[in-house]
Amino acid sequence: MQSELLNMSCKELRDGIAAGRIKSAAATEAVFGAIEKYEPVIGAYISTFEGRALAKANEVDAKIAAGEPVGELAGVPVAVKDVMCTTFGVTTCASRILENFHSPYNATVVEKLLAADAVIVGKTNMDEFAMGSSTENSGLKETVNPWDTTRVPGGSSGGSAAAVAGRMCFAALGSDTGGSIRQPASFCGVVGLKPTYGRVSRFGLVAYGSSLDQIGPVTRSVADCALMMNVIAGRDPADSTSVDEKNAPVCDYLEKLDEPVDKLKVAIVPQFSAGADEPVQKALTCALDVYKKLGAEIIEVDMPHLDYAIAAYYIVATAEASSNLARYDGVHYGHRTENAGDYVEVYSKSRAEGFGKEVKRRIMLGTYALSSGYYDAYYLKALKVRNLIRGDFAGAFEKCDCVMMPVSPTTAFKIGEKIDDPLTMYLSDIYTISANLAGVPAISIPCGFDDSELPIGLQILAPAFAEDRLLRIARMFESNTDWHRKKPTIVE
Amino acid sequence: MGELRYRVVVGLEIHVQLCTKSKMFCGCALSFGEEANSRVCPVCLGMPGVLPVMNEQALEYAVLVALALDCKIAEFTKWDRKSYYYPDLPKNYQISQYDLPLGSGGFIEIPLEAGRTKRIGIIRAHLEEDAGKNLHTAGNFSQVDLNRAGTPLLEIVTEPDMSSAAEVRTLAVELQRMVRYLGVSEADMQKGHMRFEPNINLIITKDGVEYKTPIVEVKNLNSFRVLERSVDVEEQRQLDEFLETGEVMGMGNKTTRGWDDINQVTVLQREKEEAPDYRYFPDPDLVPVEFKCEWLEDIRSRLCELPIKRQIRFVDEYKLSDYDAGVLTAERSTAEFFERVVAAGGKPKRVCNLLTQVGLKLANEKGCSVAELDITPKDFAQVSNDVDGGILSASGANKAIELKAQDPDKPFSVIYEENNLIQKSDVGELEQIVEQVIVDNPKAVEDVTSGGKKSKKAQSFLLGQVMQKTKGQANPKVVSEILDRKLG
Structure with missing residues (x-):
């Protein structure tokens, strides 16, 4: 019963709870049972809120018993990446500099989850300030991959992906600046969507690269992803970069989810995808075969500027980060050094003590790129490359409904394997970064396994604000394959 | 030693606090004198995860001033981050406008003696957010009050067109009058609503050769007196320094100095070699602003006759002295009230005397404008005509107005009678x-x-x-x- 409950989709669970067949309290207790069992090994959470979660679950159960209306995620236990502000618990960004930081406000997405009657069970581990591809940059704890505990869960939303795969919640929110939802989803065999830039409010998302950051769901099925999008998508007056719904309406992403896209045209970028490991390429080929069998036409497109995506990304993202992270200075909140002689030392020592190595590296890179005399050569040039990449996508989408490529060139790598080689680590984002630079939505869905039984993800990219079609295309694959049903051995 | 002549060259940067309902990028009310850190929210505190939302009213006010300064309004403008670390700056960057200011290339007319005016070029006008305040009141630590953080500021930069301390002061006063006319700032100097930073240097001709002294920016002056004085002091200091060292303007940035009010001197703050790198870049949290024609026209329609123009017109049209015209046009409401009294039949010179001698005095005592005294333009016109008709003496007229202000319902006939104000002309x-x-x-x-x-x-x-x-x-x-x- 316990594991049957834990393996339910959000939608099944929500329907069961709403119909009174299942108690949210039971589901929540089951989740905390799983946390007790797996968390000591997996380490997905920075904090959990058992008392608070059970109280919310009971409240939802009582509402349902009383026949009162409930929200779209009524009683469903979910997790939130610890980069989103909550008035309960701490909001650490997995950084020692914010280790004891209590936010005075909730992120808009958190408010939306609460309004939808979701049960927030905890906040998940991540690379510090979302900078990394393995969650090894967390300043607070280690998270391992539920499929192989000697391997990384991916990053930066590694805790969210590991918690969802490890049945320690039914769905989670992650954030994606260069692949931080899709790559861990792919490494952990779950679904991860980075929505269009501007689709989901960033208010309360602790900023890394503001023009790239986007919050999105990590789930065990495309349908759950659609359900989560129904809750979190939409214009927020508190976020000027969230998009006016008059221009780009939010729709009910579940409504037509099971309708296949007619005359689907899929584009691939063969020379670009060729850089991936052989099992990854093979899985992509098999996935394309599935779509072919479903009647899709596969075409090849040329996107010549994708090769420059990593270079452009590591300038734009780090430049913005160097400015966004300037506020963590020990003056107003967060870690303050105990050894300052004057106020300049309050800054330099608090930051030296509070930030980890990778965060410092990116602040240095970004500061350099924005410095007088270098701005034109780096930042301005990166913006031009970004425009060319947008152009590549615009050109491609004139010819197709979506582009498909790998999520990551490899499957989950060993803990410690790349941590001392930042450039190799950066290259693992090669397939995910362009969606952030172009602002388009992209999803990762399970599409196979390598010889070590490690999951492989298929990445599908769609035009801006076409999340409805993107989800339908992903759903076509999911309803004709079983990859998403496989469970990590640890939870079997 | 040969012949030596010199002239001082001054440009001015002015920060004007706009009197919007809320701060530049959040919903907090503007603050003066409230308990420290009581007018703050996560956004102006720069908490993790917050995002700014532009205040439309601030943009309207800023564009209104830019239009009044005859600036070209950018079709497209944006917000930039200016990075520097200081405890009163919660994000450690200030949201400002760097390479695309909302207004550029304008001018302002300032009054000189004898009714002449001078045109001072305006390089640019842009919006930005203010910082908080560091308080150094206690022992071995400082405190930060962020009530002011995020207050909308309009920064105006003039061309170096001023050639005396007096002109600098005149421009500052004229700008104060202008922003008050437009209703976009209280421009209260005591509350720090206007802050000035003059850029000063000398052009010296010695033995037929011209030399320019290095430019000095004096930071953060908040009164007309100190502004004028600092230019005078700096003029003398630069002359002395040139005579002593012969140093002339070189490449690179200007030197900044502060004002020491006790010793009435400027003090070196930062040498030009230490010029900070602000690492400006477009703020990704805010969307660029496009000015639509219709919107601009709507703002333009809110422009009124500017004080200097009105002052000149009052001299021409009503034959007032330049001084009187200046007093009447100092406040927009006074000038408009004056014209209403004249329209009601008062003779301009007489009306002017009544308003300046008694009207403004009463308004000042009551802390209101002349128009709010409960004395109608018709009342003023009547009293004014009664003086001209010999019924009242000038002092009797002043008395009548004072009494009317105390008891607005009482007719003048009764006031005159009860107080024996009517002159004997028999x-x-x-x-x-x-x-x-x-x-x-x-x-x-x-x-x-x-x-x-x-x-x-x-x-x-x-x-x-x-x-x-x-x-x-x-x-x-x-x-x-x-x-x-x-x-x-």
């Missing part, structure tokens, strides 16, 4: 009194009739005697005529 009645005075004061009469240097004084004395006998109610003009006739 020639027959006054002749008798004059004759009596002539009889009583033979010595003065003799002084008048014999002419000479005592004559004028003696005639005034006789007039005074008549006024005394009539308890001040005699029309002095009529009395003088009678005296002239009788003693002439």
